[in-house]
Amino acid sequence: MVNVFIIGSKGIPAKYGGFETFVEYLTKRKVSEDITYHVSCLGENNDEFYYNNARCFNIKVPDVGSAKAVFYDLLSLRECIRYIKENNLTNSIVYILACRIGPFFAFYKKQLEKMGVKVFVNPDGHEWKRSKWNYWIKRYWKFSERLMVKHADLLVCDSRGIESYIQDEYRQYRPKTTFIAYGADVKESLLANDDLKLVDWYRQHQVKPFEYYLIVGRFVPENNYELMIREFMASNTKKDLVIISNVEQNAFYQQLLERTKFDLDPRIKFVGTVYDQELLKKIREQAYGYLHGHEVGGTNPSLLEALASTKINLLLDVVFNKEVGADGAVYFTKEQGSLSQLINRTDQYDQGQIGLLGKKAKNRIVSEYSWNKIVSEYERLFLES
Template sequence: MKNVFIIGSKGIPANYGGYETFVHKLTEKKISKEIKYHVACMANDDKEFEVNGARCFNVKVTNIGNAKAILYDINSIKCVCKYIEENNIKDAILYILACRIGPFMKHYKKKLQRLGVTVYINPDGHEWMRSKWNAAIKKYWKVSEKLMVKHADLVICDSVGIQDYIKKEYREFNPKTTFIAYGSDVEEKNEKLSAEAIRWYNEKSVKKGEYYLIVGRFVPENNYETMISEFMRSNSDKDLIIITNVEKNKFYDDLVLRTAFDKDSRIKFVGTVYDEKLLKEIRDNAYAYIHGHEVGGTNPSLLEALASTRINLLLDVVFNREVGRDGAVYFTKEPGNLGKLINEVDMYDIELIDALEKKAKARILNHYSWNYIVKEYEKQFL
């Protein structure tokens, strides 16, 4: 029996979030009886329970602001080491999601080696580039990433672009890497709207099939300014529906000042949608999806869009093109580029739309389905 300990996600069952969904799917769709998963869960107690056949162990962590996640990972490693020692487990794997605890890895790697534990890490995207961090935190993230890679036995990258970056950036350590993507599923579209969807469309004054859609965190690196200002340049008679955790903060205020989107009735910030079934219906019934993420990795919201939305407009960066290939159309941040593309997309005929949808869904089915991803992980673990 191969014991695989997973730390770094907030735990399962998944409510929201990429890592949480990944761990939930990995355990839910488990095929091999030779693997036993142990999943760390952020909590206020130290209880144990079972989800999807996985042993879930709560890790108590004090709320100390930005450093809470670091403390959580450290406490999780301590729990893993204690459990392995007490149960005399041999040849285990510790899979660490995200690169938060690099400066502490040398110390814990020695103990893990003594216990016969192999350490895998998932570096996610370029966390050190995210605008929400100040200069000191960005520097910590970069140093932490470097030290995590240095002390890992294997780096599992969810994007070929990230794998190339890890190999090049940290070639001094000659890191062992592999590529296993994040997953998504293509599900049958219901032609008839649910009662919840009808209520949502009425409440938000949105018409089925008459909107472009954006779903993502409300942060500058997701290029909201480009997408909004370019949509405003376009002649589209459709709406731009933005599902995000919008906060009336400095970024929002600056966006209003720079774009005056509040004067364009087509631009509609509609808040968040945490109901996955409802969100899928909203994706299914969008005219097109616009994806402006550029900070590394395979983005879950992009996979979900390719699996659901008929036309996908993606920012032309290596990570997005790697996923979308010829199942999407691409734009740059050059002024006028996206606006012109939106005008063209508005005029697409049904044959072209059908072809794009078919290619996008084929990408998901053949390379990103959860069943495929779980098989790839199990091969690696075993």
């Protein structure tokens, strides 16, 4: 029996982002009876519970501002060590999602080594490049990443681009890496076309099925909202641009408004967030096209979901997006006119072109990014390590 302790996600049931969804599917679709999962969950108490046949343990963390995630990972790791010792577990792996605790990692790693516990790390994307962090936090992220790469037994990269970066950037440590992608579900939405939930959503936002381009993602500068909005406004399309994001009336929003004057274009529609997953899937399926401007590393879950659901996917031409989309998408650059001209062209696609592109996109997910494939590869890794 292999005991796999997963820390670094906010836990399951998944209510948040990519890592949480990953842990949800990894536990829900478990096949092997020789693996027991132990999942750290951010909680209001320190209770234990079972979900998807995984032992989940809550970690209550003091509210210490931006350092809360670091404290959470450290307290989770200490709890893993305590549990392994107390229960005399002899075949254990600790899998840490993201590189938040680098400066403290070597101390705990020595304890785990003495106990015969292997430590795997998922380095995620280029967190140190994200614009939301100030200079000092960016420096901390980069320093932390370096120390976690240095001391990890194995780095599990969900993007070949990130794996290449780790091997090149930290070659002095000779890091041991492997690639296992993130997953997506290709099942169609359970909602019917005339479901009141869907009809009301369209009515509320004055949008028509297959008459809109869609963006889904965090409302941050590195996702290139300004570029996509500016280029969309310069296009000739009569369709809307529907933006599903956690938009707040903050400095970035005001800056975007002042620079682009998108409020003067009735096609641009910020519609807030959609937490109902079946509704969101249906909105993806009925989008004419999907725009993806992410460029800060890693395999992006919203891109996989778009390829699984939307027929025309227009992606920013960076290595991470091309790795995922391959010939199942069309690409634009940051050059002025690149995206607006691409939108004008895709507007003219006939049903044959749309159908072929959609088929290629879905095939990319089925062949390379299905959850069954991802879960199988993880189970093989845990059992053979």
